[in-house]
Amino acid sequence: MKIERLTQIVSYAYRNVHYYKRMMDEKGIDPSSIEDYASLKKLPFLHKDEIQSRPEDFLSEEYKKFPKTKDIVLRRTSGSTGKYLKIYWDYKDDIKSMISLWNYRNRYYGVGPSDKFCGFYTASYQGNKIVEQQMVQKSLDGRYLGFCKINLTYERLLDCYKQMYSFDPKWFNLQPSIANLLAEIVEREHLAVPPSLKYIELSGEYLFEDVRKRIEQTFQVPVANQYGCNEANAIAYECKEGHMHCLTDHVLVEVIKNGEPVFEEEGDIYITSLSNYAMPFLRYQTGDRGILVQDPKCPCGSTRPELILKSGRSSDYITLRDSEKINAYVLMGIIEYTNEYMGTPIKQFQIIQTDIDRFTVKLVLKEEFSTWQSGVKENFLLNIQEEKLKNAQWDFQFIECILPDLQTGKFKYFINRYEERK
Ligand SMILES: [Zn+2]
Known part of the structure; x- marks a missing residue:
């Protein structure tokens, strides 16, 4: 099914945005041929890092000049390196x-x-x-x-x-x-x-x-x-x-x-x-x-x-031996299985990688499960599916409440302290 608004924005991007003009010229892509889901596949993927390295290349030339400059609303979004990325919108x-x-x-x-x-x-x-x-x-x-x-x-x-x-x-x-x-x-x-x-x-x-x-x-x-x-x-x-x-x-x-x-x-x-x-x-x-x-x-x-x-x-990963990495969502799975099996004792959690093969698991249990600490621990360990994590050391902390980061207000389920230190 043809999506008219897709062709419109791809053509606009080709005419007004350096990055898209260069990319489509290099790849020999005709912007008017991008008209549905199937043809969208011709375009390469775009990652936040590419924008962060040269943000000017991604802003429409029209919006760098008066009168369009006065229509811009600016937002900030956190980038992968902790630096903020500016996102531009026309307010309309x-x-x-x-x-x-x-x-x-x-x-x-x-x-x-x-x-x-x-x-x-x-x-x-x-x-x-x-x-x-x-x-x-x-x-x-x-x-x-x-x-x-x-x-x-x-x-x-x-x-x-x-x-x-x-x-x-x-x-x-x-x-x-x-x-x-x-x-x-x-x-x-x-x-x-x-x-x-x-x-x-x-x-x-x-x-x-x-x-x-x-x-x-x-x-x-x-x-x-x-x-x-x-x-x-x-x-x-x-x-x-x-x-x-x-x-x-x-x-x-x-x-x-x-x-x-x-x-x-x-x-x-x-x-x-x-x-x-x-x-x-x-x-x-x-x-x-x-x-x-x-x-x-x-x-x-x-x-x-x-x-x-x-x-x-996608960017949250666990560091294994020999610099191997696996996505941290395997940890969310452990919590979900544990909750499913035991009738949802875990109210809040946060897992911190402190070193290679070493993790701190912070858990907040519901009041009616407060005496189940050893059972929850045992179940968590049983639910580790990933072979490479089975021999890691898991330190459990049962606490009252986990607050969002005091600086950013963001809440992280997984923190890789080992990488942060590097
Ligand atoms: Zn529905």
């Missing part, structure tokens, strides 16, 4: 790319752009300095109350929640780890839920099923998962039947395994934005993993492909 494209998500939000939960909501925002860094020091932001129209993700201690989160309660929003837009901590606070401190709250949207991190259940139980409102990135905005959104359908109106999704697009098989997620003209992203690796189901036959009636997200980032 930015709004347009969100239309289908807003339609679904409205259809499923009666939530619209004029409804009050709360969220947490990322601080901007320049080098190591924080640019925006403001810890709380309220939009001029009084529709949004947001909190900076820096320094999210238990006390600060408790204070944020109290402000959220007084603001009384219709919905929350949160990352799962922060929503999980807010649920913990509400339960522990016996706090009430904002009376107007109707819906919670989760995005920005892998959503574990038990975390979702807990958030639903605590706040007593429907919870939906949304998958997106700064480069393309919303990519997939969960329907009422619990399936993440791709928002195909403005983004094409591919799952790549061994260099080829695959269906019903796990691989790396690549996106092609049909909306971002200021900085076109064609076959761009998001860093996340998933499975694409072309024809999901979902009871919701949608024929749009389903994206099943998998835990673990």
Whole structure:
């Protein structure tokens, strides 16, 4: 099936963006021949590192000049080397790319752009300095109350929640780890839920099923998962039947395994934005993993492909002997199996590689499982499938709570301290 908007953006990228012009000339690709999923395969993959090494090459020439310069909205996204990457959008494209998500939000939960909501925002860094020091932001129209993700201690989160309660929003837009901590606070401190709250949207991190259940139980409102990135905005959104359908109106999704697009098989997620003209992203690796189901036959009636997200980032890896590397998602599997087998005792976890063959496993158990520490440990060790990890040393720490990184507000399930030290 021909996708007109694909041909449009590929042709635009060829005419206005150095990188695409050079690449298509070198490969002898006619931009007007990229018209559907099959022909998309002619284009090479694009990785964040390539953009980071020469960001100017990826920005449309039109947007480097007046009057288009005044239409730019700038976002920052974290790069692989810890340096931030600037993402450019035309503010009109930015709004347009969100239309289908807003339609679904409205259809499923009666939530619209004029409804009050709360969220947490990322601080901007320049080098190591924080640019925006403001810890709380309220939009001029009084529709949004947001909190900076820096320094999210238990006390600060408790204070944020109290402000959220007084603001009384219709919905929350949160990352799962922060929503999980807010649920913990509400339960522990016996706090009430904002009376107007109707819906919670989760995005920005892998959503574990038990975390979702807990958030639903605590706040007593429907919870939906949304998958997106700064480069393309919303990519997939969960329907009422619990399936993440791709928002195909403005983004094409591919799952790549061994260099080829695959269906019903796990691989790396690549996106092609049909909306971002200021900085076109064609076959761009998001860093996340998933499975694409072309024809999901979902009871919701949608024929749009389903994206099943998998835990673990493509760039998170464990270092083995002789510099061999394996993806850290094998560790998420151990936690998932343990939870499945034992009735979900693990509320939060974080695994840190401290050295070759040495790991620290931080676990937070649910209250009713607090005496099960040795059983959980035993089960974890039994569930290690990867041969090369079976002889490693695993140090367990049972703790009360795991907070997001105090500097960035990001929550990491896996940290490779061994590589960080190098
Ligand atoms: Zn569906």
